[in-house]
Amino acid sequence: MHTYNFDQIIDRKGSGDLKHDALKPRWGRDDLLPLWVADMDFATPPFIVDALRQRMEHPIFGYTTTPTDLWQAIINWQQRQHQWTVQREWLTYIPGIVKGIGFVVNVFTRPGEKVIIQPPVYHPFRLTPLANGREVVFNPLKRNAEGYYDMDFDNLEAVCDEQCKLLVLCNPHNPAGQTWSKATLQRLADFCYEHNILVVSDEIHADMALFGNRHTPFATVSPRAADISITFGAPSKTFNIAGIVSSFAIVPNEALRAKFFRWLSANELEEPTIFAPIATIAAYTKGDEWRREMLKYVEDNVLFVEDFCKKHIPEVRPLRPQASFLVWLDFSELRLDHAQLLDLCIDKAHLALNDGEMFGPGGENHMRMNVGTPRAILQQAMQQLATAVEKLRQNKPLNGK
Secondary structure, eight states: OOOOOTTOOOOOTTTTOHHHHTHHHHHSOSOSEEOOSSSOSSOOOHHHHHHHHHHHTSSOOOOOOOOHHHHHHHHHHHHHHHOOOOOGGGEEEESOHHHHHHHHHHHHOOTTOEEEEOSSOOTHHHHHHHHTTOEEEEOOOEEOTTSOEEOOHHHHHHHOOTTEEEEEEESSBTTTTBOOOHHHHHHHHHHHHHTTOEEEEEOTTGGGBOTTOOOOOGGGSOHHHHHTEEEEEOSHHHHTOGGGOOEEEEOOOHHHHHHHHHHHHHTTOSOOOTTHHHHHHHHHHHOHHHHHHHHHHHHHHHHHHHHHHHHHOTTSEEEOOSBOSEEEEEOGGGOOOHHHHHIIIIIITOEEOEEGGGGOTTOTTEEEEEOOSOHHHHHHHHHHHHHHHHHHHHHSOOTTO
């Protein structure tokens, strides 16, 4: 058994990583501790690096074919991790999941038609359809007593009309890190099937289930779900290889598949880059042990954040993720307006987090924090936040006291 060192702090500066290099353009400063971009600060697994290095030892990087091993690796992984029997003909490469959403918008909807999203949700779900001339319809999630979210089917019925052609599902949910129950997904499938709505299921966090939770692929919950769905997946989040761009689509319905795959082929978008199959095959054939150790480390990081907040900043309430290295922080009890919350996190705590409002209605008073990082960095971040909140306490009574 190999033991991997997730405590290792790796200096990413100079590697062109978005997490650091975009601080100055986006925040106007580069002295913030970055826990925003949804990639991890852990070293990419050595078996992936070794596979890439072996290929790079060959001095020619010309045109390549897609290895058949790629598809079998994906099929075996889906079966092993999610008990989903995927057929080879259902599969194709796509150059990124957000790009894939844009492709689906253009292939299956027309300008002016409507796309349904369920905020608070990953913001490209809103931005991509809008930028392609589609109307975005909000079907906001409802917060339940446990702090997690429920789908609002009464609202879905109210906002849906014949112009609604597509629903973009976040499964597991981002930013809340929530897995959806089979019953919820079945109900959503029934609604969309009966209203002739195509469902695109973004399942990039599928392999990140934590604390005994399980991910349920949307297409597996019923024949109706399989018939109306396009599922996007990737090893990117799980194995920290987002920059390699190794996404794929799974489309069980033959008619949908023919239309979508034909468009991808016509624009030569279904051919992976030279390194994507190599990294994916290595991840899905050699990655089980590394994944288990990584998930345990992330779970311990989540527990650390929960314990720290409880002891030092009880006004900040973290929602325990069920499938993600992202923690949804609720700052409501501080009773700050949006500008004050940004000032607290940026100017006082010197943290770069994702502003909850970017995720749409329901994101107010929240921040999304990435805990896929060495414990020492997370400890520093939480201490900086606690110090900032303590200064706030000294200057402003909290909780009406």
